[in-house]
Amino acid sequence: MTSELQLRKRSKVEVVDAEVVDLPERPDPPAPAKAEPVPLPWQLDTRERRPVVATWLRGRDQRVQAARWALGYVLHLLAFHAVRLPIYTARVARLAPRGLWRLVCRVAGWATDARSIPLIVAAQRAGDAKEYRALLQASAKLRRPRLIGLGIAAVIGAVAVWAMWLAVPDWARLAALVAAAIGCAVAGQNPDRPLMEHAALPGRVRKLSTGIVLRAFVAAKLAKDDDPVTFTGPPARDGAGWRVILDLPYGRTAEEAMVRRTQIASGLDIDERCLFLHQVRGAAGSARRVSVWVADTDPLAVPAGPSPLIRAERVNFWEGFPFGLDERGELVMLNLLWSSLLVGAVPRQGKSFSARLVALAAALDPDVRLHVYDMKGSPDWTCFRHVAYRWGLGDVPDPDTGVDPVKALLDDMLELRAEVDHRYRTLRKLPAEVVPEGKLTEALARAKQAGMPLVLVVIDEVQRCFSHREYGKELEAVLEDLVKVAPGAGIMVEAATQKPDQKSTPTGFRDQFTIRFALRVTTMHASEAVLGAGAYGEGLDASKLSPEAKGTGLLRGTGDTLQGGSTVRTFLVDGSQAEAICLRARKLRAAAGTLSGAALGEMPTAVPDVYSVLADVATVLGTDNQAHSEVLCARLAESWPARYAEWKPAQLAAALRPHRVITRQVWADGLDGQRANRRGVLAADVHEALDSSG
CATH class of the missing domain: 1.10.10 (Arc Repressor Mutant, subunit A)
Incomplete structure (x- = not known):
């Protein structure tokens, strides 16, 4: 009955309102997706290949340093022991008889099998006749051939020594006696008091191993024993230290390792100043890949030495200039093109000297126009009177000329701000073949008829500008805008300050700088103020720099291969050398026809304000x-x-x-x-x- 009812329902459904309709055309099946080509093996290989030849052998400077070290060490070794030769002679005379007696006793003990005597005596006392006889027989079997061999060797040795004694000259006999005496003295010396003293005390330099590195990262809580770091290769020598590249466990980042640099140094049992961490970026890098370099000694305590600018005939400011050496002793080239530089430090850490290097390099390029202002009025910048287009000292009016240097700075910056607008308007109108991408080119900047040379504005102790009662706020606005927009027009700004706090050097002004250089400061907050937000998270803290390492700082924002900033020991140029460089630069500018402004005596005079x-x-x-x-x-x-x-x-x-x-x-x-x-x-x-x- 149930099946019949189901059939009736099905028949009703099939005939009610039935009509013939055109079914829609069935769409064609989608075409099968094209198979993507499988990448070739060499297209997937991103492994960093280790150098075939050690790094220190490939670099000429490293080879020279190695040769100098070896020569110096050998000369020191010879001088050290030559001075102590009489003491060594007395020690040999005293220890040689003792050593000879020890050698005779050792040979006699070997020949007579003296080592078995305690066993024989013990068996005799124990009343073990069988063991006693067995030990005596075994000892007799050893003594007989040894005594025979020793006798034969003694006869042959005596004959050979006698024959050589008669055949060799007197100096050879003396050398043989001295060698025999020294050998006997070495045998007779006390292990706690060796015959010869060490010419160099052992340091804490040790070979870096994967076990030591793993222990350090576990101690810093960046890895665990069951979740360790992985190494791309074994530790290897790199310059004056050891280098290893490792991957942190998944979920850990290189920034975490940089922040815990102190804990890692403790795990390595080294001074924190000898440890340098950098994230490895690029095709062979990762967010968790870290380069660990451990220096043998504190590299920042060694000055970089005199600057190559002292001997340079001229500098192409478009290509950069030598600024200093990094922690590995490699040359650091600084290029300020399209950028601005902020230098900060506490007093007497080399801030002005470091900032002056940039200006000296610009001075040696005759087509770079210099505007130099030292708001503290020290002698550090007086040498630039020979080359600067605008030049000012101090922040109070000059009693002799009546010139207010702060007012002169403001007028100069306003002129530069107007020149920036003029340059951008000019660049917009020039054809693309003259200014590709609408940017100033080297050829255009060096063309005198164009009137758009590179300009470097240097302001030391810039915080004094902002504290000026009358012009401070206006200077803040003008300088902030200039640092923001002027580098693209070829006008670069370098500012140095010993007070990088928000009150003395406004945040809005500091935030516009693309390149930062921080020498030693007192706090982490001051370091972050100079280096910019996020620097501490990258492991950059200028407050950890040694007070003795003057002229050493952290460089950030240059886009170097060592990501996260470089530790730089700046080159040194003293006052007399800076004067000589500026005089040489003056001759270059005079020959090129670019000497102008203050360098020719065209200084601003005390006149009423141009505007009020x-x-x-x-x-x-x-x-x-x-x-x-x-x-x-x-x-x-x-x-x-x-x-x-x-x-x-x-x-x-x-x-x-x-x-x-x-x-x-x-x-x-x-x-x-x-x-x-x-x-x-x-x-x-x-x-x-x-x-x-x-």
Whole structure:
């Protein structure tokens, strides 16, 4: 019954509202995907190949250092033992008889099988007759051939010695006696007091092994015994130290290892200053691959020596210049093109000397225009009076000339800011074949008719600019903007400061620098202020640098192959050498026709201010009793674009504050023509300030 009902239901479904319809065409089956070609073996091989010849043998400097070390060590060894020769002679005379007696006793004991005597005596005392007879027989079997052999050897040796004694000259006989005496003395010496003293005390230099490295990373809690680090190869010598590349366990990063550098050094049982960690990047790198280099001694305690600039005839600033040596003794070339450099350190750590290297290199390129300002007014920068286009010392007016160096700096920076705009407009108009990618080229920069040479602005103790009561805020805004946009136009800025904190050197200004160099500072926070955010996470902390390592710092932002920054020992150029370099650079510039500005005596003179913010604000106010700050900035920029093109209401307020003109809420027409209540200036306040200023 149930099956019949099911059939009726099925028949009803099949005939109700049935009609003939056209079925849609069945789509063609998708074409099979093309098989991707299998990469060839050499396309997948990203392994880093170890050098066939050791690194120190390939580099000429390393070979020279090795030869010098070997020669120095041998000469020291000879001199050390030559001075102690009388002491060694007395020791030989005293120890030789004892050594001869020891040798005779050893030979006699061997020939008579003296080692079996205690066993024979023990068997006799124990009353073990069988063991006693067995030991006597065994000892007799050993003694007989040994005594016979010793007698024959003694006769042959005596005859041979007698024959050689008669055949060799007197000096050979004496040498043989001395050698025999020394041999007997060595046999008779006390192990705790050797015959000869050590010419060099043993240090803590040890061979680096995978076991020691593994122990260090386990101690630093970067690996476990059941989840260890893996090595790409065994530790090998690299310069004056050992190098090994390893992979941390999955989930661990190279940044973690850099942060725990102190713990790793403790696990290696070495000084932290001898350990250098870097992440390996590129095709052969990974987020967990770390290069570990352990120096034999503290490399930062050894000065880099005099700078090659002392002997250089000229420098191509487009290609970089020698800045110093890294921890391995390799040359560090610094290229400041399209970049800006911030140098920070506590006093007397070589900050000014390091910053001066950059300016000296630029001076040796006759087509680089120099603007040098030393806000502390020390003698460190006086040599640049021979070559600088603009040059200023100190932060107070000169009593002899009446020139205010801070005001001169501000005027100079405003001119450069206008020149940046001019250069960008010019580059936009030039054809692509002249300026590929719209960038300044070396040929264009060296063409005098183009008028766009490379410019290097150097400001030492830059924090004094920002603390200036009258021009500080304006200089902050201009310099921040200049560091931000000028490098692309070939105008580079180098600033040095001993106070990299937010109050003395504003964060907005510091954050614009692309290259940072931090010598020793007092705290980790000061180090991060100089090197930039995230430096501590990369294992870079300038507060850990040794106070004795003057001129040594951390270089970050150069894009070197050693990722995360390089430890650099800067070259040294003293005052007299810097003077000689600048005089040589002056001759280069005179021959090239690029000597100009302050170098030719065209120094700014004490004249009334070219412009006054108060007077300019009063002018653009016109007949208005009050106006919004943004409206005033727009009017100022329209009237004097070179001065006020980038001014904002906050900058206007900061410039008026020293004159006791305070911005306040005022009702006035805005930029859109609508009347509103916003921050602005009262005309009465401006005119009162003008009257009080005379």
